Amino acid sequence: MAEINPVLLKELRQRFRTGKTAWLLALYLLVIGAFVLGFMYLSWRGSPGIFQPDRSRSLFIMLSVTQLVLLGFVVPGLTAGVISGERERQTLNVLLTTRLTPRQIVWSKLVSSCAFVVLLVTATLPLYSIVFMYGGIAPGQVLGVFGFYLVTIFLFGCIGVACSSFFKRTGVSTVTAYGLAFALAAGTGFLAVFLHEMNRLQARGGISPETWHPAFLAWVVEFLQDINPVFVLMQILLGENGIPTGVNFGLPGWAVYTLVYLAAGVLLQHWSARLLLPGKRRWRNP
Template identity: 55%
Template sequence: MKECNPVLLKELRQRFRSYRSPLIIALYLMVLGGFLLGIMYLEWRDAAYYFQPGSSKGTFTILSVAQLGLLAFVVPGLTAGVISGERERQTLNVLLTTELSPLSIIVSKLISACSFTALLLIATLPLYSLVFMFGGLAPVQVLGVLGFFLVTMLMFAAIGVTCSTYFKRTGVSTLTTYGVVFFLIAGTGFLAGFIYELYDHNARIAMLNIQETPLIVQLLQDTNPFLVMLRILGEQATIGPGRDMWLPYWGTFTLTYLVLSVTLILWSGYKLNPVKSNRKLFR
């Protein structure tokens, strides 16, 4: 095993030494910072010219929602072309002839994209501390939201790398990645609400009351990033009366996303392998 992965080193150097990296970070912070200052100004203006500490929770929630939206926009853009771009530049075959395994190439691309996204998350911590210093928030909520963003970022990145490996064109890969991410954020919540309404309608016809949320509905809302984040922040973002599960909602979310991420990464390494019967996936 080599001491340093040359693909990972090359990707990190290209990503962090490019002029676009500080530009993206600055633009990212300007959008979030301007959004935060605008909210605080509205709160200050409507509260007799002083900022109420009790409104910090609402500001923090809105800031977290904006952060999730930006992650859903940035991460697919960084990962949806990592393999298909190499294929379009006709450099993928050169990578596959090196001593690196296909899985090592996939992981190197993934780590490079995730490291930059993690840098974006770390760069926004001062904005969160600006809200946190007014009170009204528990430290465990801030840590919970940060952990939630890291798990969600890994899942979005794994989806982007998988689509980039499967599709030959970057445009198709990018469009598919954004579609899957949109389904995870909005589609699962809509599907959970639709299925629950069907159960509730049938129960009303039979003159019965739903005592607990159906299992499929509970699983859908426990794997919906938007609903899970709101529940971490203490909001009552649930569908139905609830259901006793083996794990808490955040445990179900974390375990599901980690298992799916690892599965997608392994499948991408298998799919990228040009000679699946002879060449080893792990090396």
């Protein structure tokens, strides 16, 4: 039987042994639960005793978006210190003189951090049961949203690990990881809207001479909205594109999102492992 990676086992043991983990889990559920119950209270206040299914759908959307925002805060925060923290605690050099390869180290660090985030997301399932209780949402949509979360957690986690490998200090690594996650979550969306508006202005002759080819701009807009978590989540929830571009990659938006995020994550992990090789490190021993 294949043995579990020792770093992964150690990380899981350390993480789940402390009271901090239970507190973080409780806080996460408290925040998300407060949003759900607050939303229900506001919905019912206007019409006591009645809850319409379309409100259940709105509740589901609100819950999913809240969860995405919270993941944007939690995942980079959990992963941005996994390597730099070892460096600061002066345990990394010892780890690197074992038979473990840098690749094994970065992957086990990612998996252990992501395992905790998956636990957080799984712990919110009872809140989703409230949505099911009132109907209006198909189980497939819930599965789709959870699949989407897994892909998002993976890339955000890889960004955190990469920053942690690249920067010496956890503080700098964390700020950079949050910046990159924000750029991905919000920056790509804003850029897509901006370029779409520019394309429309060009089409109306509002910009002269024409700066970029309209077909190219439409392609870029489509790509940007396909890699933007908010747009893709809305696509899964509402079943339609946020910005109509007329471009078809031959795959649904969520599939493009999954492929790009998985590929980017694997490349980042490869880069992180390379950064730990002797001669590639940006930090010196003596």
